[in-house]
Amino acid sequence: MRKKTESAAPVVVIGAGMAGARLAARVPGVTVVGEERHAPYNRVLLADVLAGRYAPDVIALPATEVRRGVRAVRIDRADRLVHCDDGSVLHYGRLVLATGSNPVLPPLRGLGATLPDGVHPFRTLDDALALRAAVRPGARAVVIGGGLLGVSAARALAECGAQVVLAQQGEHLMERQLDPEAAALLRVHLEALGVEVHTACRVRGLRCTTTATGESVRGTEPTPARATAPTAVQAVQLADGYELAADLTVLACGVRPRTGLARAAGLEVRKGIVVDDELRTSDPYIHALGDCAEHRSTLYGLAGPALEQADVLAEVLAGRPARYEGTRALTRLSLRAGSRAHGTGGPDALDLAAFGEARPLPGDDVIRLSDATRGAYRTVVLREGRLAGGVLLGDLGAVAGLARTWQDDEPLPPAMSLLHLLTDDGGH
Numbered sequence: 001m002r003k004k005t006e007s008a009a010p011v012v013v014i015g016a017g018m019a020g021a022r023l024a025a026r027v028p029g030v031t032v033v034g035e036e037r038h039a040p041y042n043r044v045l046l047a048d049v050l051a052g053r054y055a056p057d058v059i060a061l062p063a064t065e066v067r068r069g070v071r072a073v074r075i076d077r078a079d080r081l082v083h084c085d086d087g088s089v090l091h092y093g094r095l096v097l098a099t100g101s102n103p104v105l106p107p108l109r110g111l112g113a114t115l116p117d118g119v120h121p122f123r124t125l126d127d128a129l130a131l132r133a134a135v136r137p138g139a140r141a142v143v144i145g146g147g148l149l150g151v152s153a154a155r156a157l158a159e160c161g162a163q164v165v166l167a168q169q170g171e172h173l174m175e176r177q178l179d180p181e182a183a184a185l186l187r188v189h190l191e192a193l194g195v196e197v198h199t200a201c202r203v204r205g206l207r208c209t210t211t212a213t214g215e216s217v218r219g220t221e222p223t224p225a226r227a228t229a230p231t232a233v234q235a236v237q238l239a240d241g242y243e244l245a246a247d248l249t250v251l252a253c254g255v256r257p258r259t260g261l262a263r264a265a266g267l268e269v270r271k272g273i274v275v276d277d278e279l280r281t282s283d284p285y286i287h288a289l290g291d292c293a294e295h296r297s298t299l300y301g302l303a304g305p306a307l308e309q310a311d312v313l314a315e316v317l318a319g320r321p322a323r324y325e326g327t328r329a330l331t332r333l334s335l336r337a338g339s340r341a342h343g344t345g346g347p348d349a350l351d352l353a354a355f356g357e358a359r360p361l362p363g364d365d366v367i368r369l370s371d372a373t374r375g376a377y378r379t380v381v382l383r384e385g386r387l388a389g390g391v392l393l394g395d396l397g398a399v400a401g402l403a404r405t406w407q408d409d410e411p412l413p414p415a416m417s418l419l420h421l422l423t424d425d426g427g428h
Contacts, residue, residue, distance in 0.1 A: 009093020012082055016040045016066045019290030019306035020098035024064045026314035032066045038125050040064050044303050047152035049128040051159040075265040094285055101255035101291035109205025116208045118233040119249045122153050137161030141248040142236045144203050146173040150252035155335050158193045165196045165244050167203055177331050177354035182391040185377055189350045202239040257292045272299045277323040279313045289313055304329045328407045330355045353399045356389025356406050369422050378422045385411045398422055
């Protein structure tokens, strides 16, 4: 009888991002609490909102009932209650933490708890809309961070007509996904769009204007007249002393799982909230998924794994056998030429796909094909007879077959030609 009562008890989801919304769409009667004022949306398309290609309603996910603008502040595990900042208290039979992640704010001189005007993170729809409202043709924009998010933001700002500088601390762009050769081609493409790219470039701080008039810094109460506070960014200062003039600065320095609520509740947290193959935390009545969840010591931080986890958890909550074994995620990016690039004879769209480990280890076999005429580049890494990873730029005709081969993780047939892997069917 107790088991029946537990299974009928309400399911509460904290977080209305892509993972939480996907779960709610598959489990009836779920209560979803979300901090953002917007309906759930496709975070992958934020750069398209920034570029003005899509309106916010276009990237909205299928209708999901969400208590918007409500933040969960405490979990009472003993009584299975969630306390919210609006004073409401929710009882749960099963609780799902889909709290996502926060943008990493780098330890830069001039960057405090309150961001100076003109300094923007790029993680939420509000971030994209704020940047869209602030950018003007000819504005000087500096993007700090050359990963997937930074590259997407730089491209979108260039399409808005901004003069964009991309500052990447690492040796090349998108280091997690691309090998140096692919990154070099990506850099050429961005530069053709008008983006100035600096790699191996460490940012030291921000130079901001200050005021002593009691004017308020964005998001704070007015300061006393004798106090000084940063009000607007003027330049990004590099470690070598050089300055990049900036009307806008975008922080795209990665993300960090939001684990504070789980940690305060006494759940096991390492880098993320630790979950098992049923996405269950150290409390059997609490699950976690998406960016905040750490499964088998892995944090994914990508939409694909989050959606797959939500599908598995929907089965678990329905009482059906299901286990999450991990995701072999494929990263895709399309850099489309904006009106500014077209007006100057800029390049067409560049499509990119990366999967697995594109950087070879000693003993690996590497096969590369490059076609400068078609602007195509393909490389795959073979390890102990299996496909370990690869990168494709330009022509993605082979990506579906390569992804299937990689996801299957089966030894390649001995008679298969290695070059056949890079044909349009990826060896299938």
